[in-house]
Amino acid sequence: MKHKVLILGTLGEFTELVQKAKKRGYEVVVCDGYPDGIARKYADKDYTIPVTDIDSIAQMCREEKIDGIITSFSDLLLECMVKIAAKAGLPCYLKPEQLPWYRDKSACREVLDKLGLPTPGFRKVPVDLLKQGSEEEIQKSVSGLQYPLISKPLDKYGSRGIFIIKDQEQLAGSVRKTAEFTDLDEILIEEYNDGFEFNMMTWVSDGAVRVISIADREKTQFAEGELPESTRNVYPSCLIDKVEEPAVSLLQSYIEYTGQKEGPLSMQFFWKAGEGIQVCEIAARFFGYEHELTDMVYCFNMEELLLNYVYDNEYVTKMLEAQDIRKPLMHGAVLYFHGRLKQIQEQQAAYELAEDKAVVKPWIFYEAGEEVVAYGPNPYLALYYIEAGSREELDEISRDFFEKMSMTDPDGEEIVFQNKIPKYSL
Secondary structure (H helix, E strand, O other): OOEEEEOOOOOOOHHHHHHHHHHHOOEEEEOOOOOOOHHHHHOOOOEEEOOOOOHHHHHHHHHHHEEEOOOOHHHHHHHHHHHHHHHHHHOOOHHHHHHHHHHHHHHHHHHHOOOOOOOOEEEEEEHHHHHHHHHHHHHHOOOOOOOEEEEEEEOOOOOOOEEOOOHHHHHHHHHHHHHHHOOEEEEEEOOOOOOEEEEEEEEEEEEEEEEEEEEEEEEEEOOOOOOOOEEEEEEEOOOOHHHHHHHHHHHHHHHHHHHOOOOOEEEEEEEEEOEEEEEEEOOOOOOOOOHHHHHHHHHHHHHHHHHHHHHHHHHHHHHHHHHHOOOOEEEEEEEEEEOOOOHHHHHHHHHHOOOOOOOEEEEEOOOOOOOOOOOOOOOOOOOEEEEEEOEEEEEEHHHHHHOOOOOOOOOOOOEEOOOOOOOOOO
């Protein structure tokens, strides 16, 4: 019988998944709310239905006789896939009742706290208090937490409504701004960790956490009080020996509580010398615009892994057994460029960098004349996947890109924010 798979997502990062599924001989259906999603042109059939319309997509699955469903790279897509699978009777590595532990920031924090696992101190603060209470009452609501703090909405993704709070004087103004971004009754305020940050992608197999990759997640702060943005992720991390064991142990304890037995599992976390690791986020999916690096650096393909899990699970074990994060074939990074919300007029420098010999894959998201949008389908101005024989060479190439990257508006003003590389002096 020919398999028929639904891939939930049609933007560029799903193109390779669709192509690999087709190459295997599967019939491929894609679906989301973006009518111009580039992955549509590679599928056998496509539907334009918002991913949050669970009932309609589940009905489509039944009518199309779908026998497998796959998505990744986004918390919202993960949530919708799990709910669609449950409604349509399709196999999935999570059940809807497990979603809060991977989608609700406060639920995650409460589990970590209950298990005694390292996480920033936090408070959930009522929105009504933030809107109507005095500054003194707001300060009292976070008593016991150590500055700097960070305020977050519990129901948004990306960096929306997230602010760093240096001291007591900034508290009320920042948390009230966060409250404007939420549709819930509470926001999350937690201690801000300014240590080194990491992305770890793993796979849960028979209830055990198996590491696929650990990356240095480097960030740059572009404006005072705003959350630093991710500007370079580097594979492999230069601090693997310090963070792998405690990070795996933490995730193992977490899934034993949540009951996850199979499937992707990723974690963003911090590490400071003398203080150890501390959780930032835990997600049951792979990181978007980053999974390509496991293929570049280790020849470990995430799309193949996702397809194997649905249709050829024995090969998942073989892939995991062969993976060794300490034996990269090369060093690789993805460089993210952010910018001001202006119209792009000139981006010749971006195109010239795309031709650099170190670039494996360039991705320029806007055309000349387009306006940069904050939370649309284009998350960056551009990104570049680059590779080199050593970490030192990779750093040198990255600095050269950071210096040369430029896009300007019709008045000749620079749009691109300046990226920086942190110092790893331990």
